[in-house]
Amino acid sequence: MHEPVWFPSEAYQRGSHVEALLQRLKLNSYEALYAYSLDHPAAFWEATLELLGVEFSRPYSAVLETPEGPQWPQWFVGGQLNLTHNAVFRHLRERPEAPALIWEGEEGRQRSLSFAELAEAIQAAQRDLSALGIRPGDRVGLFLPMLPETAVAVLAVAALGAMVVPIFSGYAAEAAATRLNDAEARLLITADGFYRRGSRVALLEQARAAAKLAPSVKTLLVIRRFGDVPLAAGEVAWGEGPGSSSPGPVPIPCDSMEPFMLLYTSGTTGKPKGTVHYHAGFPLKAAQDLAQCFDLRVGDRLFWFTDLGWMMGPWAILGGLTVGATVVLYEGAPDYPGPDRLWALCERHSITHLGLSPTLVRALLPQGPSPVQQHDLSRLRVLGSTGEPWNLEPYLWFFHTVGKGRLPIINYSGGTEIGGGILGCTPWRPIKPMGFNTAIPGMRAEVLDAEGNPVRGEVGELAILAPWPGQTKGFWRAPERYLETYWSRFPNAWVHGDWALLDEDGHWFIQGRSDDTLKVAGKRVGPAEYESAAVGHPAVKEAAAIGIPHEVKGEAVVVFVVLKPEHTPSPALEQAITEEITHALGKALKPERLLFVADLPKTRNAKVMRRVIRAAFLGQAPGDLSALENPQALEGIAQHRRSSGS
Template sequence: MAQPVWYPNEEYTRGSHLETLMHRLGLGSYEELYRYSVEQPEAFFEATFEQMGLEWFRPYTRVLDTSQGPQWPQWFVGGQLNLAYNAVGRHAKTRPDALALIWEGEDSQVIRLSYGELEVSVARAANALKSLGIGKGDRVGIFLPMIPETAIAALAIARIGAIFIPIFSGYAAEAAATRLNDAEARLIVTADGFWRRGSKVRLLEAAREAAALSPSVERLLVVRRFGDVPLKEGEVAWEQVVDAQPKEAPYEPMDSMDPFMLIYTSGTTGKPKGTVHYHAGFPLKAAQDMAHCFDLRQGEILFWFTDMGWMMGPWAILGALTLGNTVFLYEGAPDFPDHGRLWSMVERHRITHLGISPTLVRALVPFGEEPIRRHDLSSLRMLGSTGEPWNLEPYLWFFHTVGKGRVPIINYSGGTEVGGGILGCVPFKPIKAMGFNTAVPGIRAAVLDAQGRPVVAEVGELAVLAPWPGQTKGFWRAPERYLGTYWSRFEGVWVHGDWAMVDEEGHWTIQGRSDDTLKVAGKRVGPAEYESAAVEHPAVKEAAAIGVPHEVKGEGVVVFVVLKPGHTPSQELARAITEQIVLRLGKALKPEKLLFVGDLPKTRNAKVMRRVIRAAFLGQNPGDLSALENPQAVEAIRALA
């Protein structure tokens, strides 16, 4: 059995959020605390959020109501609050000079905002949104890179009771429009561009195309990052409308379950799903996980290398600020102008908590230790990772080369629909390489066998057996799809879609996904999005996308294409179809390969069997093929491997 690589010590346990909570509850060990958290969840969450100093405009009358079933829990019933007030307003009153946000551009420009300054910026942006006709319940797309205005816009939208839709800044126009249309967004907040590897990325062009494809969008609010692009009718400059506003604005009182964000994630079929998150959910879960897993303490600085369009962007901003700490945002590439860029920022800003994906670590390993040795990383107290499973060599490189064997890696796994982590690590327990030393406090997690029975030391379905704050309030206007995705396997049980295992010592590992959802460099995307984009090419009859192991990204995508009669496979045609996919999804999601086949393996009811395609292509046993209408298609795919 694998031995831990890191062991707890007083530097990490003494004075921690967990130790303080244990003393508050009269509990003597982490094991007692975790057990208490799942056996008495209402008391646990109430104590946790009271310890954080959360403030309510109207007190709640009940912590949890499950009368509608675990699929539809009501948290903090009767209470009113506003996430922006808890993230900014309350800290601005008591600690106005404390550092809230640091931003560094790829061009080395730096902006620092105290809580007092951030409060004024968010108030002005809130007033500006109202002047543009945005009000409670309206949806606003945030199509921005990681710049200060990204955090300010999100907080301002929540402050007035509107709902924001974060959109990955690397998306092509059509992928962005899919999300804007589903949400019926009225406004897009975007930028004229941003720096990426020393070049200007003209984001405004994609935003304009997305708006043209989205009938509900009335105008664009444009951050002038460069100021060299004339604005058109229906577009207004951020500084023009925001800077002129009063520096005070009210906080809209929101019921605990009122939504503030629709963040889209892709399943295995159909269009992306809009996960609905509410004021007393996602922000509180993010802050709780940062406190209990990452132990982010006052005066510390969190930098998670991510984008606002992925869950970890809102998670980093809302979690760090709700705890009253500092969030660091970076606009550009992690290895520009050299391979020491990440480490130079850690040194320059004295970052204490650094989160990067296994994909990025794998990409940095070949450049060796020299870029790291050039920088003082002594400020680091926690390393974090999420997005995909590890393999051993890059994990140990991250632990020994970056963390010097003293800094724990807090591995963290959950999802957009979870609002944070299901599994994680806490610095109260030894940590084994690549896995998780606990289910996150408050999450009653289990590994279930095919009959829905909890198992130990066996691979099974990762499941959650009770509701938690942060759990999505369903999918936007698609409740049945939500129920079918997570609640249809076992009665009253959330089945997450990951294969997992927990050993006798309580150490968890993720074995991979039990559905077809792809994670490309930690970015979750559905095969249907690749397939839809490919089929738009006039030569394509049908397509199937699968994930395959990739030494850097963790998972790459291979697209199999069946051509229409009259079209012949060629390298030129493969490039053209690939370009069509990139046009729809963006360069970051470009498939690794595009292969032509005569047919796709299908069941008799015409369902494409991606599981069979993947197994055949990777030379694995495809399992039972009795349901296939055309088993000969499997051999053709195997021949391409």
């Protein structure tokens, strides 16, 4: 494993959330804090919420009860609160004029809302939603790009005690309708469109088609992003609804475990899973992680390149506002109209915390350092990353070119069902490239072998051995599927589906999804190991490794490679890259084949979909493709299958 590249400094410790927590709990090290969070969870969570300023309208009687086991925990028992109060309204007492949201559209428009202005917008939206018949417990679909109204809609629906159903803005009508039907949403909030690479995306057309396929949807509430698209019968313009002009309502108190969101995650097969999140779960976990790992402080500015339909969208909005930071939203592409767009945005809005996926960094890396160096990024204090394992070259580019070797990369891994992270980094410990220097406080994480025993220094299943706030309250109307997915492997252990390794220094490394993991000649290998070795060749932009059946080895490895623009496929280059992989992994793990493709299938948030690659190559049913942004990439893979006679 690599040696650390970043080391703690006083600048990242003084005034931090972790320092305040250490002082409150009378502890003397981060390691002591993490151990305390596991041994004394009630005291840890009470101190965490107190320091974050989280307010309950009715006090809870117990932090945690598990009468039905760790699969169904009850958090902050008997308490009542509303996430919208904690994210916005409580800040009005001390910081009403501080910026809460900053938005930039791809064509250059900008808007800013203070906490007072955001509260007023939420109250206006509440009135309109109430007039449209939305009541506590109702589900409301949000088929939206990243607009200021998107954040307002999330907060207004939650303020009413109803439930938001975020839907990725790039979905086709059928994929959106699948989620609306499963949730039985009564209302769909959408926009007349948005910009993507200079073109107008007609989102309202997809929303209308989705609503026709979802009988429960009675009304479309349309945000006028363009303003020149006529509305049809049954459609209401945002801000022009039937709500009265009476004094604005306040967020209603909700029980701690009252759901506020159904966040869908794509299934490998079958329909997507609706993870159920509650007022005292996801928002508090997001705020805790941002405070204790990313050290996001009051007045900082957080920008995570994401979409509302992915976990990181609601996570950034709810967690960032609850901490008291400014959340920056951006609608468009990261490199349009020029390769420096992302860095110009960071300079323009004085971003302090920037979150990108490894795949996005890999896409930006070939542009070189010049687009980054054109802009003053001196306000940046923390870099963030999530979504997939890193390769070394893009990690070091992010660290040295963007962070100038002085900023920590807070690597972060968890998921939709977690409500945040399992593993992360803390500025209180050295950071090794591509890894995680801690399990997040309160997360009793382990690496388990095939018998369910904890192991060190070898790859095993990432598991969680105690409940946490943010843990999904099961799958929507599918409790058996939830138990089968996460709790059926070992007694009372959440098995997450990631292969992980915990080294002797206490650093964690994700090796990939366990259902992606390869077993070659009896040796278990993560696809990321092949991919990292492949991109070690200077001609390779990105790579994806899959396993295919093999009569002798049981499983053989095929590596798909995307070359950098200045390189073209050739037998000599194929051999050279194969030798690079073999040198890194050993002759026994030499890939069976190496194939060149123009692109790899990815989600909008840049996750490579290996299961889809495997299905396309083997001619199998690909399962749920609703999250796929570039389906044309599958044709290049399928052509290799046909040409090889597979």
